[in-house]
Amino acid sequence: MGLELIIPVLGIMTGIIVPVSVFVWLYFESKDKNRTILEISKNIEDPSKIEDLIGMLDERKKEPIDYRRTGVVTLFTGVGLFLFGVFFLGSVLKGVGALVAAIGLGQIIAGYLYPNTSEELTNAVEKFEK
Numbered sequence: 001m002g003l004e005l006i007i008p009v010l011g012i013m014t015g016i017i018v019p020v021s022v023f024v025w026l027y028f029e030s031k032d033k034n035r036t037i038l039e040i041s042k043n044i045e046d047p048s049k050i051e052d053l054i055g056m057l058d059e060r061k062k063e064p065i066d067y068r069r070t071g072v073v074t075l076f077t078g079v080g081l082f083l084f085g086v087f088f089l090g091s092v093l094k095g096v097g098a099l100v101a102a103i104g105l106g107q108i109i110a111g112y113l114y115p116n117t118s119e120e121l122t123n124a125v126e127k128f129e130k
Helices: 002-045 048-056 069-089 093-112 116-128
Strands: none
Touching: 002 116, 048 093
16 A cells, blocks of 8 residues: 555655756856856956956847747647647647647747847848838
């Protein structure tokens, strides 16, 4: 009877342990990064160099999101879910797959309606000015 109870408990604990461990990991990663910036900034006199340092350590992308690319990924994820529902799990997963595919199509359309790279914006402005 003890072994039958261990598996469900471990399954429930995994759902709790994984997100908590990710949050702890991200906390310690950013804490070390902030400590490094603080130590380096104590030795730098020029404020512009500190801004450059922060810019180098910032891992965020400077480019805007390409909705066409994420739309294609989302579209095919939806198609995969739909096909999984067709062959294995039934109508509920077919509906979920169709919803996800529709969201992907919307992202692709948004990517073409709203140009987001600087080159696309420049081309759109030049076409408008003509």
